[in-house]
Amino acid sequence: MRENRGFIWKIASLLLLLIAFGILDISIGTVQIPFRDLVPGLPGDSEINPQHRLILTGFRIPRLITALLAGAALSVSGLQMQTIFRNPLAGPYVLGISSGASLGAAIALLGTGAIASGMLARWGIVTAAWIGAATVMLLLLLVTLRIRSIMTILILGIMFSSSLSAIISIMQYFGNAVALKSFVIWSMGSLGDVSGKDLSLLVFTVIPGLILALFSVKGLNAMMMGEEYAGTLGVNILFVRILVFVSTSILAGSVTAFCGPIGFIGIAVPHITRLFIGRSEMRYLLPSTIVMGMVIMVISDMVSQLPGSDRILPVNAITSLIGIPVVIWVVIRRRKLYVD
Amino acid sequence: MNVSNEHIITIRDLWLGYQPGKYLVEAADVVVRKGEMVAVIGRNGSGKSTLLRTLAGIQKPLKGSIQIEKIPLSEYHSRKLATMISHVGTGLKTPENLTVFETVSLGRHPYTNWWGGLRKADRDKITESIRFVGMTPFLDKHLDTLSDGERQRVMIAMALAQDTKIILLDEPTAFLDIPNKMEIAEVLCNMKKSGKSVIFSTHDFDSAIQHADKLWLLHKNQILQGAPEDLGLAAMFDLIFKESELTFDDVSLRFRRSETPDKLIQYKEGEDRISRWTAMMLARTGFRVQSTGGTEIPKLTIEKSEEKITWNIQHGTSKKKFYSLYEVAIYLTQNT
Numbered sequence: 001m002r003e004n005r006g007f008i009w010k011i012a013s014l015l016l017l018l019i020a021f022g023i024l025d026i027s028i029g030t031v032q033i034p035f036r037d038l039v040p041g042l043p044g045d046s047e048i049n050p051q052h053r054l055i056l057t058g059f060r061i062p063r064l065i066t067a068l069l070a071g072a073a074l075s076v077s078g079l080q081m082q083t084i085f086r087n088p089l090a091g092p093y094v095l096g097i098s099s100g101a102s103l104g105a106a107i108a109l110l111g112t113g114a115i116a117s118g119m120l121a122r123w124g125i126v127t128a129a130w131i132g133a134a135t136v137m138l139l140l141l142l143v144t145l146r147i148r149s150i151m152t153i154l155i156l157g158i159m160f161s162s163s164l165s166a167i168i169s170i171m172q173y174f175g176n177a178v179a180l181k182s183f184v185i186w187s188m189g190s191l192g193d194v195s196g197k198d199l200s201l202l203v204f205t206v207i208p209g210l211i212l213a214l215f216s217v218k219g220l221n222a223m224m225m226g227e228e229y230a231g232t233l234g235v236n237i238l239f240v241r242i243l244v245f246v247s248t249s250i251l252a253g254s255v256t257a258f259c260g261p262i263g264f265i266g267i268a269v270p271h272i273t274r275l276f277i278g279r280s281e282m283r284y285l286l287p288s289t290i291v292m293g294m295v296i297m298v299i300s301d302m303v304s305q306l307p308g309s310d311r312i313l314p315v316n317a318i319t320s321l322i323g324i325p326v327v328i329w330v331v332i333r334r335r336k337l338y339v340d
Numbered sequence: 341m342n343v344s345n346e347h348i349i350t351i352r353d354l355w356l357g358y359q360p361g362k363y364l365v366e367a368a369d370v371v372v373r374k375g376e377m378v379a380v381i382g383r384n385g386s387g388k389s390t391l392l393r394t395l396a397g398i399q400k401p402l403k404g405s406i407q408i409e410k411i412p413l414s415e416y417h418s419r420k421l422a423t424m425i426s427h428v429g430t431g432l433k434t435p436e437n438l439t440v441f442e443t444v445s446l447g448r449h450p451y452t453n454w455w456g457g458l459r460k461a462d463r464d465k466i467t468e469s470i471r472f473v474g475m476t477p478f479l480d481k482h483l484d485t486l487s488d489g490e491r492q493r494v495m496i497a498m499a500l501a502q503d504t505k506i507i508l509l510d511e512p513t514a515f516l517d518i519p520n521k522m523e524i525a526e527v528l529c530n531m532k533k534s535g536k537s538v539i540f541s542t543h544d545f546d547s548a549i550q551h552a553d554k555l556w557l558l559h560k561n562q563i564l565q566g567a568p569e570d571l572g573l574a575a576m577f578d579l580i581f582k583e584s585e586l587t588f589d590d591v592s593l594r595f596r597r598s599e600t601p602d603k604l605i606q607y608k609e610g611e612d613r614i615s616r617w618t619a620m621m622l623a624r625t626g627f628r629v630q631s632t633g634g635t636e637i638p639k640l641t642i643e644k645s646e647e648k649i650t651w652n653i654q655h656g657t658s659k660k661k662f663y664s665l666y667e668v669a670i671y672l673t674q675n676t
Contacts, residue, residue, distance in 0.1 A: 225498075
């Protein structure tokens with residue numbers, strides 16, 4: 001049980017790190033907000049600067065919550081995909097969820113030709129992206145009911161995803177310049193555009209998705225020794241697959257719909273977590289992955305805001321720059337990738 | 341525990357295969373008694389794994405019935421079956437970062453709640469299973485750092501932790517060296533003693549003949565059933581390797597090539613170690629031994645002194661001395 005104590009220490013330090021970066025994340029930006037304004041009830045100046053309060057509640061706290069949800073959701077769906085496909089390079093997007101969402105957004109932005117302004121346009125994009133992701137998920141479930149080999153499902157997912165991307169390219173080619181720019185900006189990913197009703201919708205989709213993921217833990221553990229062995233343990237393989245696909249689609253689908261595609265978090269975070277806690281048991285790995293995903297997403301958000309400047313970089317670029325070295329390291333460290 | 345008269349597995353008119361018309365096993369009628377150890381033997385592709393996988397409920401038979409404790413296999417709910425039968429196949433993966441304890445704890449799956457949390461009873465069963473296979477010192481070791489033999493023992497512990505009356509093991513001694521094979525065989529015997537019914541497939545005739553209560557010999561789509569000695573007496577072992585010209589030697593309990601050696605050598609066989617190993621070498625290189633003969637037949641004699649052994653060969657007019665059987669073998673194959 002000495003291992004358990006080590007695990008508790010690691011998780012505790014990760015949580016501390018999360019709190020520290022969380023506070024740092026909302027304090028930096030074009031306006032520096034002092035520490036005493038961040039923590040209400042701190043002795044000293046009792047009055048919070050009203051301007052700071054507005055910045056915090058209107059922009060930075062929603063942005064932080066979005067980062068936390070996106071980090072947790074993408075990392076967990078990546079972990080689920082890597083486990084069920086027994087492939088370290090699988091991520092939340094291998095099944096074409098992100099391509100489905102992108103196609104939805106592309107249809108809303110490029111296909112309709114009409115560019116509605118303001119809130120309506122935003123809801124249109126989010127809804128269309130959501131429908132796109134959900135359609136891909138339903139198709140995938142139909143495939144799962146008929147095809148037994150998990151590797152065949154993986155290959156079909158990748159092919160599916162590529163063909164959707166091809167359709168998007170065609171639409172981009174014919175889209176007008178303004179719509180094209182909106183689409184490109186959407187596809188760069190942003191954590192800053194989710195607030196108000198959007199945010200509560202994101203909360204109410206990501207939380208059930210994470211709960212579903214918790215229910216897949218036992219089945220995924222059994223599948224680590226192969227699906228056939230899991231079957232002899234009484235595990236209903238089809239049920240676990242459906243649980244995992246639904247959970248992943250909800251998690252990756254909603255985050256993509258609201259924030260655009262955010263790359264590499266889903267692939268890299270599970271590996272970083274495995275390295276950090278040194279365990280593969282899902283009962284430990286999945287909760288740790290949630291916290292690690294939040295930490296890394298908050299760090300990416302801070303970097304994207306370029307502290308000290310008034311410019312903001314696309315978050316997708318930052319997560320890729322953090323994630324790609326991890327993926328390269330995984331590939332080099334174990335040349336034998338266990339695809340079979 | 342002794343073997344009881346009660347049947348734990350009853351197989352009637354069982355047809356196995358992957359498509360109708362192409363059967364691996366046809367109309368098999370065999371039984372397993374409670375507490376019995378059954379070894380499944382047969383050539384590659386004879387259907388050993390298929391038989392075990394069918395008993396485990398992983399794949400369905402094409403025809404026929406399998407009853408586990410008098411209830412048809414197909415009527416068991418998968419979760420209930422998981423508490424009756426455990427199966428360790430050959431295709432198990434070794435995940436990284438999983439400790440021996442965590443691996444064996446997978447066997448408790450049918451007994452744990454939705455989250456897979458372990459209660460004290462589960463932990464006790466896991467540590468007991470690990471002790472049973474002698475892996476207690478490796479409790480916290482990662483699976484991917486173990487040797488093949490150690491990993492095999494962990495797999496067996498997984499089946500033990502599943503706490504089933506029937507344990508099916510597909511080639512538990514494959515790829516293991518002789519001491520590891522013997523240790524696994526001992527673990528299997530202990531499992532039988534503790535009342536489990538064990539069915540294992542193997543290519544290792546020695547251990548099958550020594551330990552199993554019963555053999556299932558898969559040959560030409562049939563399952564021949566009987567005590568190892570019964571099958572031996574009926575010269576059944578010769579059957580399986582007949583096409584490859586192997587015969588089973590009743591004295592050494594080994595297979596050997598059935599072609600008769602065509603080359604002759606003069607050699608007086610003795611009973612000591614040197615003579616026996618020398619005779620082995622002559623058999624291997626294809627020589628038939630006779631005690632006398634003319635000078636055209638090479639004559640091998642052994643000289644033994646305190647410090648070394650010398651093999652002398654007299655062939656025609658030439659006389660040679662050798663200090664190892666390797667040199668003797670080379671000389672004989674080159675010069676006769």
